[in-house]
Amino acid sequence: MRSKLTDARIKALDPKEKPYKVSDGEGLYIEVKPNGKKYWKFKYRFAGKEKKLSIGAYGSTGTGITLKGARAALHEAKGLLDQGVDPSLHKQLRKGLTEEQQAASFKAIALEWYAKQSTSWAPATAKRQKAMLDKDILPYLGKRPIADLETFELVGCLTRISDRGAIETAHKARQVVNQICRYAKQTGRAKHNPASDLTGTLQPRQVSHMAALTDPKDFARLMVDIDAYEGTHIIRTALALAPMLFQRPGELCGMEWSEIDLEQAQWIIPREKKKERNKTEGDHIVPLSRQAVALLEDIQPLTGHGKYVFPNQRNHQAPIRTESLNKALRNLGYDTREQQCAHGFRACARTMLDEQLNLRIEWIEHQLAHKVRDTLGNAYNRTKHLPERIEMMQRWADYLDELKQRELAGNVITGSFKRG
Secondary structure, eight states, rough: OOOOOHHHHTTOOOOOOOEEEEEEEEEEEEEOOOOSEEEEEEEEEETEEEEEEEEEEESSSSSSHHHHHHHHHHHHHHHHHTTTHHHHHHHHHHOOHHHHHHHTTTHHHHHHHHHHHHGBHHHHHHHHHHIIIIIIIIIHHSSSBGGGOHHHHHHHHHHHHHHHOOHHHHHHHHHHHHHHHHHHHTSSSOOSOOGGGTTOOOOOOOOOOOOOOOHHHHHHHHHHHHHHHSSSHHHHHHHHHHHHHOOHHHHHHHHHHEEEETTTTEEEEEEEGBBBBBBBOOOOOEEEEEEHHHHHHHHHHHTTTSSSBOSSSSSSSSOOHHHHHHHHHHHHOOOOTTTTOOTTTHHHHHHHHHTTSOOOHHHHHTTOOOOOOTTOOOOOOTTTTHHHHHHHHHHHHHHHHHHHHHTTTTOOOOOOOOOO
């Protein structure tokens, strides 16, 4: 194996009649011209073609590129290749860029876009989007001038994500990249959106639904099992409220006493905590049935002195996690992938409120905090159909009690309620 170059060895390279090259390894070599001048170059393959990158003239001192500098340039070029970027093209594009143009890098525009958009996101969404940018997108596209990005470069970035099996993440990254590029076009930093041609480049999403029991008999058995849960009082109460209130598990687990009004029988989820929120939407009101109020009054002496209704056992300054509910379901013998998971209680309620209690879909969708628009296109109003939703939540809690009673009696039947 030929040893790597040293400064002494490079200086000893004498000119010949024709140019010749001496390798330093990994595609980096020095070319010696007949006039005695020496130049660093990098040989690589891009898009199936062999190419060469001119790094610059050798010089152990002064303005020339040292051996160490050439190896650093090699490292940078290989990094660009890993990002799906042609080092030679990148060098051409960087020549003569003004500070203003450099400020229009993909990273700069992405962070500007993020700063604007994240003000209307829930904290968890903002954190998740930033993590995706930092891990999956910016390391590969961040340094590129956004105006010069080509579709094939975006494909390379997204393919790296999907190749590790993260198909859903790749699709979400595609949406983010598309929004960033569209923002760049809208603000005059790019003339076209290279992400608009990405349709069909990724493996299709694997459609998956949250595990949920929607048959009344199966659900009745689950309700009885939850009542018999032998875990901590905190987890048992949270698990009992999960199907009764059917809000997102993260919102339930993070429930705060300051959000609860037991006299008015309401749980008010702040807009900032909602999964999807915008400046036109307010807080989300969850009417509390008599059964829900009783459960909260029962646990209040235990946790009412703190911030969270369901504090973490190890750290009372933090709430329990969604996984705690899923673990409890598994301890009860339910497969959280195939039978029932914490998030699946929303689907349970959505289905049975419609099919068994014959309640209006509009009321159900409002209570699920889904985006519901009226005939004029106006978005969700937190007080919309509130009297009807209060009645609906009580009828739902009563129905759950009826299911449990009939299951214990060995005679589960469906509801016989008229559409409201």
